[in-house]
Amino acid sequence: MPQSPESSSIQHSTDPLAQLILHRRTISPKHYSEEVPTPNDVIEAIDIARNAPNHHRTEPCRFYLLDKARIREIGRLFGEVVRGDNPTPELQTRGDSKAKQWGAAPGLLVVTQFTPRASFLVENKPEVVREDYATCCCIVQNLLLLFENAGISAKWSTGPVWEHPSFRKVVGIQQPAPDEEVVALVFYGKSDLPGKVRPLSGLDEILVNHCQG
Ligand SMILES: Cc1cc2nc3c(=O)[nH]c(=O)nc-3n(C[C@H](O)[C@H](O)[C@H](O)COP(=O)(O)O)c2cc1C
Structure with a gap:
């Protein structure tokens, strides 16, 4: 783990938020036990997580907390998307495995961005679409950190199940x-897997320019 300079008030090793991040x-999901975190924990986390930077205060995030039956159905739909119209044996196996893995997940929260394109704001400032997406991503990261802090494991997926014509109706x-x-x-x-710190590229590769403190 990188060392923080002694003069920094933010320390890698002692700051609880740094540790969480x-x-x-x-x-x-294949690593989760059968234990299901309570919906109330998730709802509370949503309520906290939505306190994120949000240009024009549009509050663009919408949340859909699915029950077991709908999770199973989303798994089935993703299986169909993965298999496609003319599945090879490989795609068939992959689709079956995704359907099983997703469908058996103890919890699934679908997060969407709602930015009405015909609004006065978007018509005058098209960049709001991108800014709203940025806000939604901040909110999802807040959620993941709140989950982590509560001992709930999670995975952000963009597996394209929404390509399935039934996806919107099911959710x-x-x-x-x-x-x-x-x-x-x-x-x-819930999972017992330890959250190991991931080694990243050297700071000097990404901190392109900085003032001397
Ligand atoms: C926008 C976004 C979409 C993602 N979609 C997927 C996905 O479809 N499938 C997947 O396995 N992981 C997905 N991930 C998780 C990343 O693969 C994961 O964050 C990355 O491997 C780094 O691992 P870490 O989250 O443990 O740091 C996604 C993450 C983000 C931010």
């Missing part, structure tokens, strides 16, 4: 595309 890892998505689009399928559950 460093140890959060994507954990896939209950309120608005048509492109006004409302999926940002994340957040699978969640």
Whole structure:
């Protein structure tokens, strides 16, 4: 783990938020136990997580917390998307495996972005679409960190299940595309896998320019 300069008030090794950020890892549904985190925990996390930077205060995120039956159905739909119209044996196996893995997940939260294209704001400032997406991504990361802190493992997926014509109906998505689009399928559950710190490239490769403190 990199060392923080002694003069920094933010320390890799002692700051609880730094520890949370460093140890959060994507954990896939195949590693979850059968224990199901309570919907109330997730709802509380959503309520906190939505406190994210949001230009024009548009509050663009929408949340769909699925029950077991709908999770199974989403798994089935993703299996069909993966298999395609003329599946090879390989695609058939992959589709079956995805359907099983997704369908058995203990928890699934679908997060969407709602940015009505015909609004006065978007017509005058088309960049709001991108800014709203940025806000939704901040909110998803807030959620993942809150989950991590509560001992809930999660995975942000963009597996294109929304290409399935039945996806919107199964989830209950309120608005048509492109006004409302999926940002994340957040699978969640309990797992014993430790969140190891991931080695990243050297700081000097990405900190392109900085003042001397
Ligand atoms: C926008 C976004 C989409 C993602 N979609 C997928 C996905 O479809 N399938 C997948 O296995 N992981 C997906 N991930 C998870 C990344 O693969 C994961 O964050 C990455 O491997 C780094 O691992 P970490 O989260 O443990 O740091 C996605 C992450 C983000 C931010």
